[in-house]
Structure formats: structure tokens, C-alpha cells
Amino acid sequence: MSDFTHFFWPAVITVVSLAGIAACAWLAWRHGRNPAYAQPAEAKPDTGHVWDGDLYELNNPPPRWWLWMFYLTVVFSLGYLIFYPGLGNFAGVLGWTQSGQYQAEREALDARVAPLYARFDGKTPEALAQDSEALAIGTSLFLNTCAQCHGSDARGARGYPNLTAGAWLHGGTADALRTTIAEGRHGVMPPMAAAVGTASDVRNVAAYVQSLSGMRTDSVAAARGKIGFMNNCAGCHGAEGKGNPLLGAPNLTDSVWLYGGSQADIIETITRGREGVMPAHAGRLTPQQIDLLVAYVLKVSGGPGR
Numbered sequence: 001m002s003d004f005t006h007f008f009w010p011a012v013i014t015v016v017s018l019a020g021i022a023a024c025a026w027l028a029w030r031h032g033r034n035p036a037y038a039q040p041a042e043a044k045p046d047t048g049h050v051w052d053g054d055l056y057e058l059n060n061p062p063p064r065w066w067l068w069m070f071y072l073t074v075v076f077s078l079g080y081l082i083f084y085p086g087l088g089n090f091a092g093v094l095g096w097t098q099s100g101q102y103q104a105e106r107e108a109l110d111a112r113v114a115p116l117y118a119r120f121d122g123k124t125p126e127a128l129a130q131d132s133e134a135l136a137i138g139t140s141l142f143l144n145t146c147a148q149c150h151g152s153d154a155r156g157a158r159g160y161p162n163l164t165a166g167a168w169l170h171g172g173t174a175d176a177l178r179t180t181i182a183e184g185r186h187g188v189m190p191p192m193a194a195a196v197g198t199a200s201d202v203r204n205v206a207a208y209v210q211s212l213s214g215m216r217t218d219s220v221a222a223a224r225g226k227i228g229f230m231n232n233c234a235g236c237h238g239a240e241g242k243g244n245p246l247l248g249a250p251n252l253t254d255s256v257w258l259y260g261g262s263q264a265d266i267i268e269t270i271t272r273g274r275e276g277v278m279p280a281h282a283g284r285l286t287p288q289q290i291d292l293l294v295a296y297v298l299k300v301s302g303g304p305g306r
């Protein structure tokens, strides 16, 4: 940060905050002793507001208790700004921070649940996948942190992988799953239509992709599309189309589709590319919680390597 942003804006915020509070205090004080209250109705300044013939503004002074409440809020806000951060760079004499409070609450919670997790210490995810108590915790962790994308039954949705199918983009071993959950994954299929050629070249390649998983498709088009696939797609999806977990490139020979297997879906994939992002969870979950999730995924997918 330059000196300017470091000092100028905090100074502006400090001045504006204090001036605002001072203005409120002044307004209340000034209003409380407005001489017009004491004057007879005829002598009051004409604000243009009269109701029921005799109800003027400035008929009655604000009640004392109301003024005192107002002054109290002013005192409170000054006190707040002394103890808590609020005035520019001044951190407040208590040294309180939002992130500090969050950290403290998290540590307290982690300490409280530690005994619950202690019995899983040193167990592999494969072993945890056989342990019903571990799976119960894994299931609730999944419902809390993963289900909004992968579905409460882990079967996913368009663009969000089905974790029960045993067909993996990034690998289904305990280690691969742990990496996926902790560090996240970013699958990138670039837009390929320009490289493939004309619209009918793209259609032919799409037909070839359909033929890879034994779908019924235009067999002449599929035969024509093979060369385009070999030239443009095999580098990532493999010569046989079986995918590459190092790149997150899916196996195109199974019947599991992330973005759909219709001709239109595949053409869209080739034309626009696809980019699925699995967010990293290492900062939000402990390593032990991640292992319990690995166990849960192993369980619902029928085990490693399937």
C-alpha cells in the first residue's frame, strides 16, 4: 500500500466518523434549547406545518428522557470507537478482530469435538469406510459441505460429478480423493471447434465420441470423425478415449456423462469448452474431517479403484 492509501483514506474515515457524531450531539443539544418552544403559538416561526388548527411544529420541547437517550447513544458510539476498530487505522484498545474471534471460536469447537474424532486416529480411509460411526460423521460432513453441489445422495448434477458412479475425472484412490477435497480441482477442456475444422467436422467428431461408449449414432459420420478425434482430442482423452486422470480428462467410453452425451451436448462441449471447478476445502476442514469424507466417498462409490 502506498503512503497515500495507508494514511489518507483512514484519515478521511476518522474525520467523517467523528464529525458525524459531533454533528448528532450538536443537533440534539441545539434542538433541546430552541427558544421557539417558549414562545406563544402566534410568534413561532412558520414552518408551513399546522394540523387540526393548533398543532404546530415546535409546540413542545423534546422530552428530557429522549434527549438523554440521544446523548447516551453518542457516548456509546465514542466508547465503541475507543474499544473496537472503526476509526481508520486505529485497531481499538481491546485489539478485537473479526477473524480473531472466528479463529478462537473455531479452536474452541475443534477442541470440543476432538474426543469425538480421537477414536479414528491413525485409521486409513479404507478402514474408516467400514466403520459405521465414521461413516455417520462423514455423511453429515458431506451434507453440510458438499451436498449443495454434488447432491444429498452424491449423485451430482450437470457439471457436478456423480460420486457414486465409480467413473473418476481425477482418480478414485484414497490419495487422489484426499487431494481433490483438500486442494480442489480445476478441469479445463479448451474450446476446440476452430482446431477441429468446419461445423460438419465437429458433428463427425461428436458422432465418433458417441460411438466410443457404444451409443447408437450415425456410423458414417463417426468413421469420418475418428481422424479429427485422433488429431485433436487423443492428446488429453487418450487414443482410445479412456481419459487421463492427471488432466482430469474424462473417460469417454463409459456411459457416465458430466455435461451430457447427446449430440447437442457434445457439440457444445467441443465448441465452447468446459471448465469445472471443485473448490479447495483444506482451510475449512481438518485433515481428519477430510479423511472421513474420503471414507464416505469410497463407500458410496463402491470402493477404491472401481
Ligand code: HEC
Residues within 6 Å of the ligand: 169, 186, 187, 188, 189, 190, 192, 196, 205, 206, 209, 228, 229, 232, 233, 234, 235, 236, 237, 247, 248, 249, 250, 252, 256, 257, 258, 259, 260, 261, 266, 269, 270, 274, 275, 276, 277
Ligand atoms: C487439453 C486437454 C483436452 C483436449 C485437447 C480435449 N479435451 Fe475434452 N475434456 C478435457 C477435460 C479436462 C474435460 C473435463 C472438463 C471439466 O472437468 O469441466 C473434458 C471434457 C470433455 C467432454 C465432456 C464429457 C462428459 O462427461 O460430459 C467431452 C465430450 C469431451 N471432452 C470431448 C472432447 C473432444 C471431442 C475433444 C477434441 C475435439 C476434446 N475433448 C479435447 C480435456 C481435453
Ligand code: HEC
Residues within 6 Å of the ligand: 142, 145, 146, 147, 148, 149, 150, 159, 160, 161, 163, 167, 168, 169, 170, 171, 177, 180, 181, 185, 186, 187, 188, 248, 275, 276, 277, 278, 279, 281, 293, 297
Ligand atoms: C461449489 C461446488 C462444489 C462443492 C461445494 C464441492 N464440490 Fe466437489 N466438485 C465440484 C465440481 C464442479 C467438480 C468437477 C471438477 C472438474 O470438472 O474437474 C468436483 C469434483 C469432485 C470430485 C472429483 C470427482 C472425480 O470424478 O474425480 C470429488 C471426489 C469431489 N468433488 C468431492 C467433493 C466433496 C467431498 C466435497 C465436500 C467437501 C465437495 N466435492 C464439494 C463442485 C463442488
